[in-house]
Amino acid sequence: MSDDPLDAFEDALFRAARRERTQSAALERTAKAVVASYRQQRSRRAWLTLGSAVALAASAVLILRSGPHPEDIEAERLAPKQSFSRVAAAPAASGQSGPTLAASVEASDDAGATPLRSGLAPSVAATTLEEERAMLEHARSELNIGNSTSALTLLDQYDKVSGGHLSAEATLLRIQALSASGRTSLAAKLAQRFVDSDPNSPLAYRARGYIPKPSPREPSARAAAEKKP
Amino acid sequence: MARSLYNGASALTFDPGRLAEESLVNEREQKLRSLVREHFHFIWRLLRRMGFAPEDADDAAQQVFMAATQKSERILHGNERTYLYGVALRVAANLRRKLARRRQEGEPLPAEVVDLAARPEHAVNIGEACALVDELLRALPEELSRVLVLAQIEQLEVAEIAEAEGIPLGTAASRLRRARALFREQLERVQERNPFREGQP
Numbered sequence: 177m178s179d180d181p182l183d184a185f186e187d188a189l190f191r192a193a194r195r196e197r198t199q200s201a202a203l204e205r206t207a208k209a210v211v212a213s214y215r216q217q218r219s220r221r222a223w224l225t226l227g228s229a230v231a232l233a234a235s236a237v238l239i240l241r242s243g244p245h246p247e248d249i250e251a252e253r254l255a256p257k258q259s260f261s262r263v264a265a266a267p268a269a270s271g272q273s274g275p276t277l278a279a280s281v282e283a284s285d286d287a288g289a290t291p292l293r294s295g296l297a298p299s300v301a302a303t304t305l306e307e308e309r310a311m312l313e314h315a316r317s318e319l320n321i322g323n324s325t326s327a328l329t330l331l332d333q334y335d336k337v338s339g340g341h342l343s344a345e346a347t348l349l350r351i352q353a354l355s356a357s358g359r360t361s362l363a364a365k366l367a368q369r370f371v372d373s374d375p376n377s378p379l380a381y382r383a384r385g386y387i388p389k390p391s392p393r394e395p396s397a398r399a400a401a402e403k404k405p
Numbered sequence: 406m407a408r409s410l411y412n413g414a415s416a417l418t419f420d421p422g423r424l425a426e427e428s429l430v431n432e433r434e435q436k437l438r439s440l441v442r443e444h445f446h447f448i449w450r451l452l453r454r455m456g457f458a459p460e461d462a463d464d465a466a467q468q469v470f471m472a473a474t475q476k477s478e479r480i481l482h483g484n485e486r487t488y489l490y491g492v493a494l495r496v497a498a499n500l501r502r503k504l505a506r507r508r509q510e511g512e513p514l515p516a517e518v519v520d521l522a523a524r525p526e527h528a529v530n531i532g533e534a535c536a537l538v539d540e541l542l543r544a545l546p547e548e549l550s551r552v553l554v555l556a557q558i559e560q561l562e563v564a565e566i567a568e569a570e571g572i573p574l575g576t577a578a579s580r581l582r583r584a585r586a587l588f589r590e591q592l593e594r595v596q597e598r599n600p601f602r603e604g605q606p
Contacts, residue, residue, distance in 0.1 A: 181596075181599075182589070182592060182593065182596060185592060185596060185599050186588075186589070186592055188534070189534050189537060189538050189541075189592075190538070190557045190558055192531045192534030192535060192538070193450070193454065193531075193534065193535050193538045193558045194450075194558050194559075194560075195531055196450055196453060196531055196532075196535050197446055197449075198445075198446070198449050198459060198462065198463055198466075199459065200459075200460070200463050202445070202449070202463035202466060202467065203441065203442065203445045203446075205467065206441050206445060206466060206467040206470050206471075207437075207438050207441040207442065207445075209467060209470075209471060210437050210438075210440075210441055210470050210471060210474045211434050211437055211438060213471055213474050213475070214433065214434060214437055214474055215434075217474075217475070218430065
């Protein structure tokens with residue numbers, strides 16, 4: 177051990193710093209919080225597993241319920257070439273750049289082919305009203321718990337497969353989700369377009385709430401544009 | 406199949422798989438408790454030496470362990486201290502930003518600097534010594550202060566410091582040399598304020 181008083185001073189300072197402890201019950205509190213957080217994580221994971229299983233079962237039930245009728249099976253047996261490949265080929269044939277799958281089914285119907293039922297895969301054919309309602313409910317519940325991004329993803333999925341039964345409701349929901357995610361100007365634009373397309377619909381009334389009111393001093397750019405000859 | 410997808414649903418069935426899972430969960434919880442008990446003071450002292458007031462260090466230490474629990478599978482056996490140290494640096498950076506914002510908004514902050522000159526010489530205690538250490542550490546560049554704390558207070562080897570800081574061994578050694586020299590200079594400057602003149606703490 178050195179006799180230098182500065183060495184001793186330094187040692188004593190570091191020793192004291194080594195002995196410092198929190199005076200509160202922070203350690204026990206942290207231990208409890210950490211275990212509680214771990215349990216919460218586990219429970220969340222369990223619910224997620226359960227949710228996925230239920231969703232899987234529901235999809236299976238939907239597939240079975242919307243399965244091909246005996247007559248359709250017979251029709252498909254008689255005309256085996258009218259199958260899934262026709263649905264995939266339809267967009268190219270109709271010359272559309274980015275059609276929805278539902279539209280492609282409609283396009284093939286227009287061509288006079290045998291209607292293809294949703295028995296192959298529910299996402300390929302146009303959805304039923306109930307299915308669409310369920311999809312929108314799912315998106316709405318995500319929005320209600322603050323998952324606007326997830327709600328928007330679900331709405332994108334809806335747009336891909338929907339038969340358009342609830343497209344107005346879906347648009348209103350998208351406006352709400354965009355607004356909730358902070359993309360207010362996009363929400364306002366979409367709301368404006370929505371209102372313009374059907375100004376008298378009750379949903380348009382709700383969409384108006386997302387269009388910013390023009391300041392009384394400054395006429396809106398829209399109003400100014402309308403005044404232009 | 407006796408095993409259910411959700412544990413709560415199969416309470417009435419004897420399921421060896423579930424029992425094994427429960428014992429695994431208990432073991433995991435026990436490990437988390439030990440992790441906190443073993444490393445809490447280390448993390449808390451680090452945060453204190455980074456200049457946080459005791460109550461802020463309490464909260465920040467809790468945050469460190471909560472964040473570590475979220476990704477507990479990333480903590481390898483024997484690597485806990487290094488992992489927690491990395492999390493503590495991130496939590497400290499966030500807390501500093503938060504405190505700076507509070508300062509800008511004019512909220513009063515807990516006193517971090519103890520006016521040693523105003524205290525009677527015989528009132529030697531750990532708090533006073535720690536306040537002096539903090540004052541001296543503040544005069545050092547942050548990266549030097551950190552290695553000095555790890556070496557002198559937490560008594561880590563240079564190799565461990567290099568691992569914790571994610572720097573080469575040589576860099577850790579040279580930082581430690583510079584840190585010791587600078588700290589010594591600061592110490593000479595304040596030696597007349599030695600709170601241990603009348604005895605060790």
